[in-house]
Amino acid sequence: MSTLESSEQLLPSTDDLMALLEQMWDSFVSPMPLLPAAPAPAHDWSTSVSVDGAWSGRITLYLSDAGAQLIAGRMLASVIAADPAAPAALAEEDLRDAIGELANILGGNLKSLMPEPSVLSLPVVEHSPAAPADDAAPRCRLDLAWQGEPVTVHVQLIASN
Amino acid sequence: MLYEPGKEYLMEARLLPLARAAGYADVDSYLPRIFSDHLERQRALDALTINETSWFRDNTPYQAFTDVILPELLKARAATRQISIWSAACSSGQEAYSLAMLLDQHLPGGWTARITATDVSTEMVARVTAGRYSQVEMNRGLPATQLIKHFTRVGAQWEISPRLRDMVQARTMNLAAPFPPLPRFDLVLLRNVLIYFDLDTKRDILRRVHAVTAPDGYLMLGTAETGLEAEQHWGRESVGRMQLLRPAPSATRIPPAVPATTLTGA
């Protein structure tokens, strides 16, 4: 296991990260925008993928309960005629698959930006996750809100195996 | 660019970032600015039509170019071996670069092609010059083989090759105003833009485009555009499913006009 030397590894720019996130949102969630927001005090859901290889990192999205319901509802009911009205509560299985796919898409896009070859993990979705680490480790971070619900994205480097 | 009833929220969503960038809290307070400020109006139009641009849009015109127009021009221009094309109202440049891809594929050695791409928006012109496109833009109508042949990744975007970018020269221009000096064109694409002008301005544009088109040249309008029955400068020629316009012979070639007293904004 190599020691992490941050000078050897890149982080995506926040501009690139935001562009990828917005395109994903626009295509699969909603045209209503993601807006800059104050850091959310708590997170109800986390969904993450890791990338391992020439570039190694973890990409995590944090969502509120209400946000996760709305977002997953849009993705599943979605595509051609997105209905602005809030959908009924989703089965947890469906919600997990939907927000897992968000991490998969964002992580997969980032993987393609970073040095390759590398392997993309399956998404890991957690309810009531640990708070995102607030340490000095290098990371790329976006604190956003969508329809008044927090959307937080962390990209952090991890030591490659 | 038609928004069905019930999809007003789509317009709102697209205009909100612009409203905020211009210093307004919401779209309602931003709207008067769109009407009074030409630049904001153009930005708003750009934002609202963001999903409209594809590569090889509608396909038929590009098929007509490859099957009919280019072979004809290769015969007609054998002496100079130069082809000059105008992509008018080029927006972000997919039309101009789609033609560049076809030329790269079909133009014989020893020939040069120049594509002049113009738009009233300086932002769009800058985009064409940069030749960079987002992933979602790259998905729109571009064959994968063309993607890998002509583009490389730059961050989250894709950039067109220098070879193709060199074929295209982009500049700002307002169609409703007198044209700056322009080369003589063998093919003019004026697709889906005349609809934004009133009838008099439309006729005037067609007259001035005629003046910069070679007598054996071609004009392409949008696939659904009609209504030129009274147009004296152009005659129609059917090519497959496509209608092409050819300059009507005129005894005197009309030089570009002195500016009119009122100009409708594009």
Added chain:
Amino acid sequence: MRALVIDDSRTMRSILRRVLTDVGFEVAEAGDGQQALDALADGPTPAICLIDWNMPVMDGYTFVTRVRAIPEWRNITLMMVTTESSHNNIVKALAAGAHEYVIKPFTPEAIIEKLELLGLVRDGAPA
């Protein structure tokens, strides 16, 4: 006309199903490359497969190489629909025999335009 959607995400399969049924396709689904091969072997041959790259058991790239090796399946159109979007990987997939490539995320229009490009859809219906 039949389409086979191959992706390990139920959400993504339902998004693609929606687009395809809207333009008149019958849609079958598979959760990985192996399930997809089984579906091809057991069931009616689809006109097109829409294929994710990263999947457990058998990934989309491997599925493409397997399908292209079978003469009976040479007429099936293979379209990658994936986040894998490095220039190298797109070249790799096309070299292995994929006919088209859509980068996730995509809009419904993008899928339909690719289907038109491939001659499978015309004027909003199966060609």
